[in-house]
Amino acid sequence: MDDRIRRHARVLVDHCTDVASEDDVEIRAPTAAEDLVVALYEALGRRGARPTTVWRNPRATRAYAREMDPDDYRPKEHRVAALAATDVVILIKGARNASETSDVDGEARQAASRAKEPLLRERLDTRWVITQHPTAADAQRAGLSTAAWRSLVYDAVDRDWAAVRERQEQVADRLAAADEVRVVIGDDADLRFDVAGMGTYNDAGRENMPGGEVATVPAVDGVEGEIRFDHPLRRGGREAEGVRLAFEAGRVVDYAAERGEDVVEDLIETDAGARRVGELGIGTNRGVDRVTGNVLFDEKAAGTVHVALGDALSECVPEDRDENESAVHADLIRGAGEDARIAFDGETVYRDGEFLIGGGDGSGSD
Incomplete structure (x- = not known):
C-alpha cells in the first residue's frame, strides 16, 4: 500500500x-x-x-x-x-x-x-x-x-495543521469582531452580510480534510445583493455553470444559470432553508493551486470565496440566535484573485486574493 x-x-x-x-x-x-x-x-x-x-x-x-x-x-x-x-x-x-x-x-x-x-x-x-x-x-x-x-x-x-491554525487566527479574530462583511468582485458580486454577534470558523483540518478557510455565518435575514459564481455548482453528478443569485433579507429572490439552471432550482426548492445562506467562507490553502471540480478542494483554494446555501455552521451561531436549518449545505465558489475586495465594517482587509492583515497570508501550507 x-x-x-x-x-x-x-x-x-x-x-x-x-x-x-x-x-x-x-x-x-x-x-x-x-x-x-x-x-x-x-x-x-x-x-x-x-x-x-x-x-x-x-x-x-x-x-x-x-x-x-x-x-x-x-x-x-x-x-x-x-x-x-x-x-x-x-x-x-x-x-x-x-x-x-x-x-x-x-x-x-x-x-x-x-x-x-x-x-x-x-x-x-x-x-x-x-x-x-x-x-x-x-x-x-x-x-x-x-x-x-x-x-x-x-x-x-499532509500539512502542519497547527501552524495553519496559528497563521489564520488573526483573520478569524478580526472577522469574529465584525458586524458587517462586504464582498465586491468587479461587476459580478456585491454582497453584504450581517454577521454581528456571530462566531468564526478557523478551519485547520478538523471537520474538513484538507482544511484551509476562515468562515462565518450571517444572520438568517442578513444577506443583501447579487453575485455570479465562476466555478461550477456540482450536485449528484450534475452541473450548473455561471450561477447568479440575488438576495433580499437573506433569501434568494432570483436565480439564473448559463447552463444547468434546473440544478439550481432543484437545490433551492429542497426546503425553506435552502434559499438562505448557511456560510460565508474565504479560502486560504495555496496548496490547492487549480480548479479541480471537487468542492472539498476548490472551496479551500486561496483566492476564492464561497457562499453556502442551506444548513448553517452551528459552531458559528450563538445559542440565543436563530439558526438556518436545511437538509442541504451546498457551497458555491467564486474566484476572488482579481478585482476583488473584502471589507470588515468598512475596512478593506482583503484585495485581489491576498489578506492585508497579519496572519492571513492565504498560505494554508507549511
Whole structure:
C-alpha cells in the first residue's frame, strides 16, 4: 500500500477526530476507497477503537432512486439510532463514475435530501470529518492524470495543521469582531452580510480534510445583493455553470444559470432553508493551486470565496440566535484573485486574493 494512504489515515484518526479506545467509529465510504478504509482500520486498531463501515454504492443509489416514489421517502430510523450511538464519523469521497446519479430526477433528489436530514443532525453531534480518496474518475474530472491528482490530494492533506491554525487566527479574530462583511468582485458580486454577534470558523483540518478557510455565518435575514459564481455548482453528478443569485433579507429572490439552471432550482426548492445562506467562507490553502471540480478542494483554494446555501455552521451561531436549518449545505465558489475586495465594517482587509492583515497570508501550507 502507498504509504501516503497510511499517513492520510493517521491524520484522520489522530488530528481530525482524536479517536480514543472507547470510541465507536463509523466509516462511510465508497467501494473505490477500500485502501483508505483498510489503512483506517490499521490506525483504529492501534487505538483500540471499534469501527464499522457503511459502504456507499452510487449505482445502487441510482437504481433505488429511479424506482422510488418520492412520496415514499422517509428517514431510515435504524440508521438514525446507530448514529446516535456513534462517537466518530469519517466520511470519504471517491468516485468510480462522477456522473453515476446524474439521471435521477429533481423531485426524487429533494425527497431523498429531506429524508436524510435526521441523519445529518445525528452526524453533526459526533466528532466527524469528511475527506477525499483519490480515484481515476475524480482525476479525470479535475483534468489531471491519476498520479497528478493523487499528488495534489496528498500534498493538500499532509500539512502542519497547527501552524495553519496559528497563521489564520488573526483573520478569524478580526472577522469574529465584525458586524458587517462586504464582498465586491468587479461587476459580478456585491454582497453584504450581517454577521454581528456571530462566531468564526478557523478551519485547520478538523471537520474538513484538507482544511484551509476562515468562515462565518450571517444572520438568517442578513444577506443583501447579487453575485455570479465562476466555478461550477456540482450536485449528484450534475452541473450548473455561471450561477447568479440575488438576495433580499437573506433569501434568494432570483436565480439564473448559463447552463444547468434546473440544478439550481432543484437545490433551492429542497426546503425553506435552502434559499438562505448557511456560510460565508474565504479560502486560504495555496496548496490547492487549480480548479479541480471537487468542492472539498476548490472551496479551500486561496483566492476564492464561497457562499453556502442551506444548513448553517452551528459552531458559528450563538445559542440565543436563530439558526438556518436545511437538509442541504451546498457551497458555491467564486474566484476572488482579481478585482476583488473584502471589507470588515468598512475596512478593506482583503484585495485581489491576498489578506492585508497579519496572519492571513492565504498560505494554508507549511
